[in-house]
Amino acid sequence: MALIPTTILTGFLGSGKTTLLKRILQEPHGHKIAVIENEFGEESIDNDILIQDSKEQIVEMNNGCICCTVRGDLIMALTELSQKRNSGLLDFDHVIIETTGLANPGPVAQTFFMDEEVAVHYLLDSIITVVDAKHGMQQLDAYEEAQRQVGFADRLLLSKTDLVDEPQANALKERLKRINPRASVHAAHFGEMPIAEILDIRGFNLNEKLHIDPEFLADEEAEHVHHDCSEHCDHHDHDHSDHSSQHTDGISAFAFKSTRPFDVNRLDEFLGYLVQVYGPNMLRYKGVLFMDGGERKVVFQGVHQMMGTDIGAKWEKNETRESKMVFIGKDLPKSIFISGLEQCLV
Incomplete structure (x- = not known):
């Protein structure tokens, strides 16, 4: 049924x-x-x-x-x-x-x-x-x-x-x-x-569409956040949104994007760490993942400490293979999330 x-x-x-x-x-x-x-x-x-x-x-x-x-x-x-x-x-x-x-x-x-x-x-x-x-x-x-x-x-x-x-x-x-x-x-x-x-x-549930809306990353790209840059790049922590508003909200969002594939074991270990340490403050998070050696997309989503993944559609022949993730939460340390995810890339 x-x-x-x-x-x-x-x-x-x-x-x-x-x-x-x-x-x-x-x-x-x-x-x-x-x-x-x-x-x-x-x-x-x-x-x-x-x-x-x-x-x-x-x-x-x-x-x-x-x-x-x-x-x-x-x-x-x-x-x-x-x-x-x-x-x-x-x-x-x-x-x-x-x-x-x-x-x-x-x-x-x-x-x-x-x-x-x-x-x-x-x-x-x-x-x-x-x-x-x-x-x-x-x-x-x-x-x-x-x-x-x-x-x-x-x-x-x-x-x-x-x-x-x-x-x-x-x-x-x-x-x-x-x-x-x-x-x-x-x-x-x-x-x-x-x-x-x-x-x-x-x-x-992302399984119905198996992709992230383009608007997810609009604000991040406007801030010139490109996650494939050198590991010494320190501009991830710049929050330009503060300049456009006098309001400071404890709840905020940031995105991660990369065309390099993830190492399965390293990503699994790091996501487990994030959920264990920051889970209570992680309101919503989801994305589509490009895994090393995988021919299908991996759908990733969660609420607080409840996180899950599922196998999505096959990557199309001419489709750009890339991971797109978005995190929404309270006082999440963006730099830790971004740098940690970058270290999980192949």
Whole structure:
């Protein structure tokens, strides 16, 4: 039986997650969606909002945050849903998990790799983060949770764009791209967004596309970071993005690119070291790897300490064989990552 694609919907308090979710549930798109939402307190306001004109199955957990203190409840909820679906009691083809406004999406994403029962039935499709265009700058300044939500995103949706002028919107977009260059940014006025831009986009799992979006490396190349230069080159540590903004975010991204192949054993050992030492601060990382002697691409991705690789498509005859990797995290030592990866090249 095919895996059930699952979307994690996150965003800071008041960003417009429930407005977006309501539109998704009411739109005649043909999907049958099960929703898992979590709230603090015993009374659910969102349930009253979402249940109107909706035939979707809503599973609620009112005793805490699904992405930290009650992650076990998330596993049980997903397991119960799949069991009821298999027995014919429920009928759905997609799951949306709406997190609280102060949630860290990382542990939610890890659930899909850590629990065998969940991994057997579900595919993490993408992490969608809603950002309030009016208050986003202040929230990113004040709350690490807001930065983490942006850092984990596969797709960023800007709400309340009608409340800001074009320069303000552009400044926020530029900041979001510095924090997470791999996520596309879209305006979502009052939750208006084509369903094809939210569901079944396979944003989290690289196996569907087996390449990194060209935009991943745009910022790095603008900074003249070329990883095939001499080992004595010291320009990797220059952070020119600071000159274009007065904001300093703890969450940031950097990329690695090389046309030289990796030595399998050296890379495996170094990545294991990175995960062991810096795993808690490594929000998202993924890439396509060119391995020495390999005729196929190797897909690499992870969340915190959960890292995995998979065999991808064959290298085309006239295709440039190169590795492209992107790391998003909190206060990651870029120079250690880059120099270590360079030492793993053949």
